[in-house]
Amino acid sequence: MKSPNEMVRINNSIKVLDLLINKEMSRVDIAEETGLTKTTIGDIVKNFLNIGFIEEVKVPPNGVGRPSISLKIVKDFAYVIGIGILRDSVNGCLIDSSGEVLYNVDYPYIEENPQINIVYKAIDELMRKAELTNRKVKVISFGVPGPLDTEKGIIKEPPKLPEFANFPLIKKIEEKYNVFAYLENDADMGAIGEKYYGKGKDLDSFIYILYDKGIGAGIIIDNHLYRGLTGYAGEIGHTLLFKNEELKYFEDEYGIDCIVKSIGKIISKPIKSIQEVEVLSDKERKSIERFTEELSRYFASILISLIHYFGISNIFIDGRMKYLGDSFFNQLLNFINKYMFHKHTINISFSELDEYAISQGAAKLGLINFFKTQIIKYF
Numbered sequence: 001m002k003s004p005n006e007m008v009r010i011n012n013s014i015k016v017l018d019l020l021i022n023k024e025m026s027r028v029d030i031a032e033e034t035g036l037t038k039t040t041i042g043d044i045v046k047n048f049l050n051i052g053f054i055e056e057v058k059v060p061p062n063g064v065g066r067p068s069i070s071l072k073i074v075k076d077f078a079y080v081i082g083i084g085i086l087r088d089s090v091n092g093c094l095i096d097s098s099g100e101v102l103y104n105v106d107y108p109y110i111e112e113n114p115q116i117n118i119v120y121k122a123i124d125e126l127m128r129k130a131e132l133t134n135r136k137v138k139v140i141s142f143g144v145p146g147p148l149d150t151e152k153g154i155i156k157e158p159p160k161l162p163e164f165a166n167f168p169l170i171k172k173i174e175e176k177y178n179v180f181a182y183l184e185n186d187a188d189m190g191a192i193g194e195k196y197y198g199k200g201k202d203l204d205s206f207i208y209i210l211y212d213k214g215i216g217a218g219i220i221i222d223n224h225l226y227r228g229l230t231g232y233a234g235e236i237g238h239t240l241l242f243k244n245e246e247l248k249y250f251e252d253e254y255g256i257d258c259i260v261k262s263i264g265k266i267i268s269k270p271i272k273s274i275q276e277v278e279v280l281s282d283k284e285r286k287s288i289e290r291f292t293e294e295l296s297r298y299f300a301s302i303l304i305s306l307i308h309y310f311g312i313s314n315i316f317i318d319g320r321m322k323y324l325g326d327s328f329f330n331q332l333l334n335f336i337n338k339y340m341f342h343k344h345t346i347n348i349s350f351s352e353l354d355e356y357a358i359s360q361g362a363a364k365l366g367l368i369n370f371f372k373t374q375i376i377k378y379f
Helices: 004-020 027-034 040-049 115-132 169-177 185-198 250-256 254-265 274-281 282-287 287-312 319-324 326-339 355-376
Strands: 054-060 067-071 079-085 087-097 099-108 137-144 180-185 206-212 214-221 225-226 238-244 245-248 315-316 348-349
Touching: 004 027, 004 040, 004 067, 027 040, 027 067, 027 238, 040 348, 040 355, 079 185, 079 355, 087 115, 087 355, 099 115, 099 355, 115 137, 137 169, 137 185, 137 355, 169 180, 169 185, 169 274, 180 185, 180 355, 185 206, 185 214, 185 225, 206 287, 206 355, 214 250, 214 287, 214 355, 238 250, 245 250, 245 348, 245 355, 250 254, 250 287, 254 274, 254 282, 254 287, 282 287, 287 315, 287 326, 319 326, 326 348
Parallel strands: 079 137, 137 180, 206 315, 315 348
Antiparallel strands: 054 067, 079 087, 087 099, 206 214, 214 225, 238 245
C-alpha cells in the first residue's frame, strides 16, 4: 500500500501526464498550468524520463537565443490495440503512444462461429500488422456494451449480446496475449474517441451518443469522463417510454435493429442495415415519414433532457444515424428548439467517426491507463 506522501506524488504525476497526453509542453508551461512548483515538476519529469515514455525535444527560438526544451510522449514506447465489441461486428485499431491511428480492422460476426473468436481474429490481425513493422503491442483495450464489472474485467449481461454474458474478458486476454488489458463501457469509449479523434478535440464538455442496437451516452464534463457513482451514467437506451398502454425501453423500440425492422415492414421490403435507408425511393421515403417523425420526437425528448440535466450544449450523434436523412435530422432539431427551457445556442451534429469511435477511444484510454500503471509501479 502506498504512503500518503507517495499518493500525493502519484496524483501530481498524473496531472502532468494528462497535459502531456494532449500536447508537447515545456517544464515552465506545465508548472503554470498545474500550479505545481518548478522543483516538483522537475522531479516528475525526471521520473517520466527514467520510465521512458517521454523525451526532450529542442525547440528553435523565434529569434536570437538558445533553443528551449519541450517534452513529448515517445511514440514507440508502447503500441496499443483498441477493440470495439458491437452487437453485429467487431472493429479495432492499432495506435502508437502519441495516439496516431496506424491500422483499422472490421469483422462481422459469423453464424455458428463464437463471437469471441471474431474478437480474437481482430486482435490477431492487428498483432500481425504490428509484428510485421517491428512494433510491440503492450496494451489491448476494449469498449463493450454494459453492464460491466470493470474492476474484475467481466462483461456481465449486455442486452442483445448474450454470448458475452458473465464473460471474464480481461482474464482471457491477459492469459492469451500477455499484455496489459483494460475494459470500459462502449458509449464512454465513443466519447473518448470523439474527444481525441473527432469533433470534441477543442471542447471541454460534450455528449457523445452511441446509437446501435443498444443506445448510450458518453458524457465529458470539464475534460473528464463522467461515469456516475455506479458507472452507469448515460444509459439513455433504458429511458422508459409509455406506448400502447405499456412501459418499454427506448432501445427496445428504437434501437438500430428495431428501426431497420420497422422500416422494412412499412415499405414491405426487408432491409438489412440502416445504410440502405439512404437509397430508398422517394415513394418509400414518403411512406416512412410518420415513423421517422415519431422516432425524432422520442429521441429529441431524451436529448433535451440531457441538455437540461447536464447543462451541456454540444452533442455528437453516432454517424450511422445520418442515413435516416435530412428530414429526420431537421425534425429532431425543430423539436429540440421548440421545447428547450432556456433558449440558447446548441450544437448537435453527427460524429464523423462512425463505429470506430469506440475502438479508437478504447485504445486511447487504454494507453492512458497503461501510463498510469507505469507511474504507480515506479513509486
